Amino acid sequence: MFPYIETAIAFALVMLVGSLMVNVIVRILSTLRGQRPDGVQDMLVQLHRGFCAERGVALATPERLRAERAFVDGVLGAPVLHAPDKYDDVLAYEARCKEREAALRAEAAKATDAARAKLLADAEKVCAQVAAMRAKNLNNQIEHIRKGDLLAIIRGASHEVPGVPGVRTLPAAWFGNAHQTSAPPTAEQRDEFQSIDASAVPGVNARDFHDYVQRWFSTAECTVSNLFGKEQRRAAMAVAGLVVVALNLDALQLARDLYHDRALSERLAGRVDELVALGRTLTDKPPEGTPPASMDELRVALEKTTAVLSIEQVPIGWQNSYIAKRWCAYHDDCADVTVLTPTARQLFTDILVWMIGLFAAWLLLSLGAPFWVGVLSNAAGLINMLQTGKGDEHATETTAWSNEHQGRARDSG
């Protein structure tokens, strides 16, 4: 019974390590791709669009895109979200670029037609550079924004409409300059938007937008989060496939090798607690406010999963694999004399079984690290239970001798 359990635990452990590898690689890729910052920006755009649609703010596409970009830049460029030195660097860069842009435009105004086009194109390039710099150094640094922070930033960005006390408006660029309102609300409007604010008006108004964000933030966040999760799962499936092929992870052969190599199974089973703990660290949802794992932390975790498999000499990989040796033997060039030369038919069968093994491993890795953490946690409980049982047997054995001795003494007495 024990050999099967140990083999099963060792097998599950290899799958856990493989799944953790997949998990870490997906997180590294998603960090490199900037998926989280993109998600935050998509959420802001979603809120902006929703509000415009609700209030009938109709903008032509280029204007709408410009307005959305201005809103995203305005929110994510808020100084409160960034380290001061980084923020100052961006501002200084922007100031220099804007000077250059202004100079180019001024020059273009005086230039001949032929030269003007080029100067204006150069000025556009400078604008694009500014946008890229801002996106890279400010917007793409924000991986998460809390509702309260967003609301505070919106409120902070608003200003009172000159001459209309009590009505606050937002930066002109956020909704296209034509859609700002400065008129006080009518009585009907007040009745209609009672729940929002007395100063609410149709069109665009800071209080309206503030309220809209308050109502729909969770929904927008949820939508983005679902999309993010879906994309992560798709990436995980692909990366699981990559890991299976790169490591030549043949589940059938692995199970057989682990069953025959008891020492290895025992060594692996001895690392269950350590790897389950790592699995929990990597897969459990971090507490609110905890920053996501840095690239360095992810790199170390990847090193660990790789090192565990290579140091424990888990029989996977291309070199010295069964299929590789059979292939070499088929070509009459295998150093391992224990591997018999297969016929073409046997080799074909081997390759078929190997591919089934790879496919099985891919399915098993696709179950994800949390699944294997759960399996191994339950298995750890089972091991403890069995070992306690073993311990009890030994406990009775240690007293057996004295009991027997006492029994004899009693008999002779």
Next chain:
Amino acid sequence: MVVRNVAEWIVRRFWGYLPAAPIALFLGMVGYIGFCDPHFPCHAAELDLHLASEAAIPPDRPVATAKVAGIVDTFRYKPTGTEANAGIPYWIFKALPALFKDDPRFANASPGHEWDAFGMFGDADPAMTRASGIPRGMVLADTDVQLPGTVVGIGLKRVAFNCAACHQGEWLDDQDQRHLVDGMPNHSIDTQQFKTFIHDAMKSALFTPERVLEEIDHQLALAGHAALTRWERLVYTGVVTAMRQGDDNTGWMAKRPPNGPGRVDAFSAVKYEVLAVPDDGKLATVDLPSIWHQGNDIRPWHHWDGNTDNSRARNYGSVVGVGGSALSVRGVNVDQVAAWLDSSLGPPAETPFARKAATDPLVVRGKQLFGDLGCAHCHGTYDPATGQVERAADSSYMTSVVVDTDPRRWQAFDPGTAAALDGWGFARGIWPQNAFRPASPGYVPPPLDGIWARAPYLHNGSVPSLRALLTAPEDGAPPPRPAVFYRGSRRYDATTMGWEIAPTERGTGRALFKYDTSLDGNGNGGHAFYVADGDLDAMLAYLGTL
């Protein structure tokens, strides 16, 4: 930063193709194996840079008739993974002595034997023809990463240390024949001087791509090969530039007394260079130990302060200490050698002096004294016939004891260092949690197997011979141990039971290292256990049999 930007660009650009990547990789692998290289899975996946100069490296060849055991061959000639951070490309290694021929460290070196200046002598192993000409204890290895079941790397051979560098000793007999001993401390190698030289060279204005390429061409011409191609020049220019820009985190060494040959401060190297702990002024310099009989039955704790009982932590930690990384450690080689050290390797049978028989009256008397004077209480009684150590019931064997020897080493391995080292390896999966413990005051008294070959004595190698260690002082006087002596000689002094301590090596005239016991960490006090004059010869005769 550039790498990160490139990686970001690639991921963003090709993200859409990710689902097709596994199939593409599978078809690529199968296609390559099926149509290009059927034996690809049977060898390491090296990226061939097509460097003709690599093929020009003269190959080392084992002497077929020597019949050296496979594990001995692994110990002496197989890489351990130190090339990852400390390897030097072969042709640059060959060029260095000529590039820096005016360096004072090479002042007395004869051409072709420049590395002798660091006690790194050419190999004298009759079982191996080392045509590559690299010193004993160094190996040639491609730059590989040990992935699970698959080794991938770049086909650029680099020179790096392996186990034998520090743990294969040698001695010279009266006919100037060299005798190599596996597992014996290499008391002539000065790894710190070598490391300092390499770092100085990398930062020197003389180490420019132009000069290096010119000298490599010269070396290739000497070996009868064509000069570097344009492609090779481009590759080597990149390599030299990268070496010049490498981190310089070795400044801590200059703030401490030099180690000299046969000594090492491996824990400080890990602490300051790998763990990046701020310099706290501590030092942990020790004499290189012998590594025979490392099994838990004889040595349940490892290192002078017994800071670990974990064989893997000891071995992998050593590789990391001299340039390895978690993914470069060649687990198969290191584990095989470790198993050999833990089970089979014992002290040498051959000695540079006439060893007395165990039944010799002087030896019998010495053994009696060893027990009577209480030596066995701490060191146990090693039996060379069985390779076992007999321990008294209340023995202090391999438990930390304070005998007033220099405390710098055990003080250096404080709880913070232990935790940092422990966490580093655990986070990378190469040793278990709590593999290292902070040192208790004092050092663990080891068994005395092959003690003659372990001179100089005490943990810091501050007493040159057994006679100096055990000779009783005059009343009220300090122990008659030399305050200054010279280390690194390969000539054995059978009278004192230690290496000769003259300023130059007898016969070769090689200048030796002046060891000053007044310097920080070099103290020769403590272990005040002496043998009366009349009994000293008997004690030394007995110790010579172990």
